[in-house]
Amino acid sequence: MKQLIVSAATEGGETNPLMPxxxxxxVVLVGFAVxxxxxxxxxxxxxxxxxxxxxxxxxxxxxxAEKAQAEASAALEEYKQQLxxxxxxxxxxxxxxxxxxxxxxxxxxxxxxxESARITEQAHAQIESERQAAVVALRSxxxxxxxxxxxxxxxxxxxxxxxxxxxxxxxxxDLETQNAxxxx
Amino acid sequence: xxxxxLPAQDSGTFTPPGIDEMHLPAILxxxxxxxxxxxxxxxxxxxxxxxxxxxxxxxxxxxxxxKLQFAGEMAYGFVRNSIAKDIIGGRDFMKYVPxxxxxxxxxxxxxxxxxxxxxxxxxxxxxxxxxxxxxxxYFTWIGIGLKKNGIKYFKLATVPSGVPWYILPIVVxxxxxxxxxxxxxxxxxxxxxxxxAGHLIVMLAGSGIEFLIMxxxxxxxxxxxxVLVGAIAMYMLEALIMALQAYVFTLLTAIYIxxxxxxxxx
Numbered sequence: 001m002k003q004l005i006v007s008a009a010t011e012g013g014e015t016n017p018l019m020p021x022x023x024x025x026x027v028v029l030v031g032f033a034v035x036x037x038x039x040x041x042x043x044x045x046x047x048x049x050x051x052x053x054x055x056x057x058x059x060x061x062x063x064x065a066e067k068a069q070a071e072a073s074a075a076l077e078e079y080k081q082q083l084x085x086x087x088x089x090x091x092x093x094x095x096x097x098x099x100x101x102x103x104x105x106x107x108x109x110x111x112x113x114x115e116s117a118r119i120t121e122q123a124h125a126q127i128e129s130e131r132q133a134a135v136v137a138l139r140s141x142x143x144x145x146x147x148x149x150x151x152x153x154x155x156x157x158x159x160x161x162x163x164x165x166x167x168x169x170x171x172x173x174d175l176e177t178q179n180a181x182x183x184x
Numbered sequence: 185x186x187x188x189x190l191p192a193q194d195s196g197t198f199t200p201p202g203i204d205e206m207h208l209p210a211i212l213x214x215x216x217x218x219x220x221x222x223x224x225x226x227x228x229x230x231x232x233x234x235x236x237x238x239x240x241x242x243x244x245x246x247x248x249x250x251k252l253q254f255a256g257e258m259a260y261g262f263v264r265n266s267i268a269k270d271i272i273g274g275r276d277f278m279k280y281v282p283x284x285x286x287x288x289x290x291x292x293x294x295x296x297x298x299x300x301x302x303x304x305x306x307x308x309x310x311x312x313x314x315x316x317x318x319x320x321x322y323f324t325w326i327g328i329g330l331k332k333n334g335i336k337y338f339k340l341a342t343v344p345s346g347v348p349w350y351i352l353p354i355v356v357x358x359x360x361x362x363x364x365x366x367x368x369x370x371x372x373x374x375x376x377x378x379x380x381a382g383h384l385i386v387m388l389a390g391s392g393i394e395f396l397i398m399x400x401x402x403x404x405x406x407x408x409x410x411v412l413v414g415a416i417a418m419y420m421l422e423a424l425i426m427a428l429q430a431y432v433f434t435l436l437t438a439i440y441i442x443x444x445x446x447x448x449x450x
Binding site: 019022023024028029031032034035040044049050053057 | 203218223228231234238239242243246256264278281282283285286312316317320376380
């Protein structure tokens with residue numbers, strides 16, 4: 001190493017590695033300046049333009065996809081909403097129908113009950129009036145009948161039990177036929 | 185070193201290649217020690233290569249990139265996002281992307297030259313180029329700091345906040361030295377020294393192999409294989425360092441710019 005340094009020193013000139021050659025410095029300076037100029041003027045703008053366009057294209061695509069996605073989900077939401085509405089509507093209608101049915105049934109029942117009550121009432125009234133009529137008729141006839149019967153009984157011999165029983169029977173049979181004729 | 189030292193006792197002497205071998209005679213000399221050198225040609229070629237590649241890659245501007253455009257976008261995106269955006273941050277990193285991008289690929293291509301057979305000369309193994317780039321960066325970040333913070337920038341950059349006043353007499357000189365004096369030197373020498381060392385090792389291994397193969401002794405001839413294996417390993421390491429140094433130089437530039445932009449919050 002020592003020899004190397006010595007030989008370097010003795011030969012002189014450009015042998016000290018730390019001493020620059022000004023011509024080489026000049027070439028590097030100019031060369032680098034030219035390169036820097038080309039890079040600033042052409043290379044960087046071209047790459048940046050490509051990057052920007054690419055970013056724009058990708059972002060545009062993403063935006064489009066997002067828009068489509070949003071539309072799709074909005075449509076889905078709408079359909080879901082409609083479906084829910086339809087279900088609610090159907091439920092409501094069913095409920096209404098059920099309520100209406102129950103109402104109708106209750107009305108009919110009430111009407112039937114009223115009708116039956118009315119019929120029963122009517123029957124009662126008729127029975128009552130017929131009974132009344134019967135009572136009136138009986139009352140008017142019983143006197144006559146009793147007088148007739150008494151007259152007959154008295155007209156016959158009162159001691160003869162058999163005959164009196166026969167008379168009573170005959171009276172009753174007459175009464176029945178009379179009644180039957182009246183009923184007809 | 186032992187393998188290289190042995191033949192010196194045997195037959196002839198081995199003279200390792202030195203710094204002089206890195207400075208080949210100029211292609212078009214115009215003075216005793218001056219002229220259009222291989223290094224200058226390579227630097228100019230690198231500008232042509234980078235500009236051509238990226239203009240071809242970026243020209244089509246397709247939304248769905250082809251292979252070439254994809255490769256160009258990967259490379260551009262690496263500097264833009266992994267260095268500029270991550271270090272300088274959200275709002276104003278775009279302004280510095282061209283500088284960082286140019287720096288990274290200029291240094292990368294010029295370093296990779298060292299790994300290409302027949303070219304085998306990393307441009308920054310000559311210190312001049314490293315001085316130029318580090319100097320450019322140095323004035324750039326100071327300029328950014330002054331533009332952003334005014335003359336107060338020098339105070340912000342050298343007087344750290346939250347330090348007790350009685351430590352300041354020690355801290356302030358250290359900050360001045362480390363930020364304004366040492367920084368550009370390390371920035372340039374880091375690149376230059378790694379490239380020089382790598383180039384020297386490859387040269388040394390190459391001439392060592394050549395020397396050993398010329399030996400009469402078969403066993404000594406055989407040792408050249410060992411040197412070759414070592415040289416290949418070193419070559420791989422150098423290739424890694426070439427890419428790494430381009431990244432480190434650019435990353436440090438981004439860090440310096442970020443420090444100048446946000447001097448008030450440091």
